[in-house]
Amino acid sequence: MSIAENIQRIVSQLPASVRLVAVSKTKPVEALREAYDSGQRIFGENYVQELCSKHPLLPADIEWHLIGHLQTNKVKYVAPFVSCIQSADSEKLLKEIDKEARKNDRVIDVLLEISIASDGSKFGFEPDDTFLFLKEGRYRLFPNVRFCGVMGMGSFSDTESITRIEYRTLKIVFNKLKAAIFKNEDAFSEISMGMSYDYHIAIEEGSTLVRVGTSIFGERNYNQ
Numbered sequence: 227m228s229i230a231e232n233i234q235r236i237v238s239q240l241p242a243s244v245r246l247v248a249v250s251k252t253k254p255v256e257a258l259r260e261a262y263d264s265g266q267r268i269f270g271e272n273y274v275q276e277l278c279s280k281h282p283l284l285p286a287d288i289e290w291h292l293i294g295h296l297q298t299n300k301v302k303y304v305a306p307f308v309s310c311i312q313s314a315d316s317e318k319l320l321k322e323i324d325k326e327a328r329k330n331d332r333v334i335d336v337l338l339e340i341s342i343a344s345d346g347s348k349f350g351f352e353p354d355d356t357f358l359f360l361k362e363g364r365y366r367l368f369p370n371v372r373f374c375g376v377m378g379m380g381s382f383s384d385t386e387s388i389t390r391i392e393y394r395t396l397k398i399v400f401n402k403l404k405a406a407i408f409k410n411e412d413a414f415s416e417i418s419m420g421m422s423y424d425y426h427i428a429i430e431e432g433s434t435l436v437r438v439g440t441s442i443f444g445e446r447n448y449n450q
């Protein structure tokens with residue numbers, strides 16, 4: 227199947243409340259172009275250098291989401307153009323995003339990455355820490371950051387019940403944050419969860435953004 231056919235097949239399965247992030251890490255610009263030509267507008271990349279080299283070669287109306295772990299010293303490279311940083315996983319990083327957004331006269335959308343994987347293999351705020359940081363109101367010190375929701379990665383597990391519990395946890399964290407902190411902020415509305423092999427489960431558990439790579443572009447080859 228072609229990239230365009232894969233995208234059509236996936237999009238046709240998504241409820242209207244769910245948007246597709248095409249995860250294009252390691253894939254050449256031509257593959258992204260093919261996805262773009264079939265109507266895809268949101269692309270997710272993991273690595274700053276790769277994102278910065280692809281961005282100028284592709285149309286300006288693409289929404290670039292950074293989904294990989296971001297080091298504070300690299301925020302400056304993506305701040306001029308990134309649409310959303312989904313992997314905001316520390317207060318220090320949020321502070322840097324705010325600073326670089328201000329320099330570029332922008333407000334940058336972020337998702338709070340929450341650690342939900344039971345195998346402990348991922349980055350992210352511990353759910354309780356997120357609360358503390360937000361409850362104390364320190365996030366208000368970052369006016370050039372717009373808090374748009376949460377993001378999570380499940381365990382490397384093919385056990386459906388584990389994945390489901392993890393995604394359910396993320397939805398609960400979102401609901402709590404929404405009720406306690408962001409009740410009046412319409413922007414706080416996204417739950418980014420679900421990848422190629424489990425996006426159906428994620429949608430059932432309340433995802434609004436699915437991040438799909440392999441099922442669109444095929445397997446990745448990191449040695450190329």
Ligand SMILES: *Cc1c(COP(=O)(O)O)cnc(C)c1O
Binds near residue numbers: 293420437
């Ligand atoms: C690579 C990646 C994805 C996509 O994974 P696939 O299994 O290829 O769909 C989604 N989210 C993050 C954070 C990733 O790093």
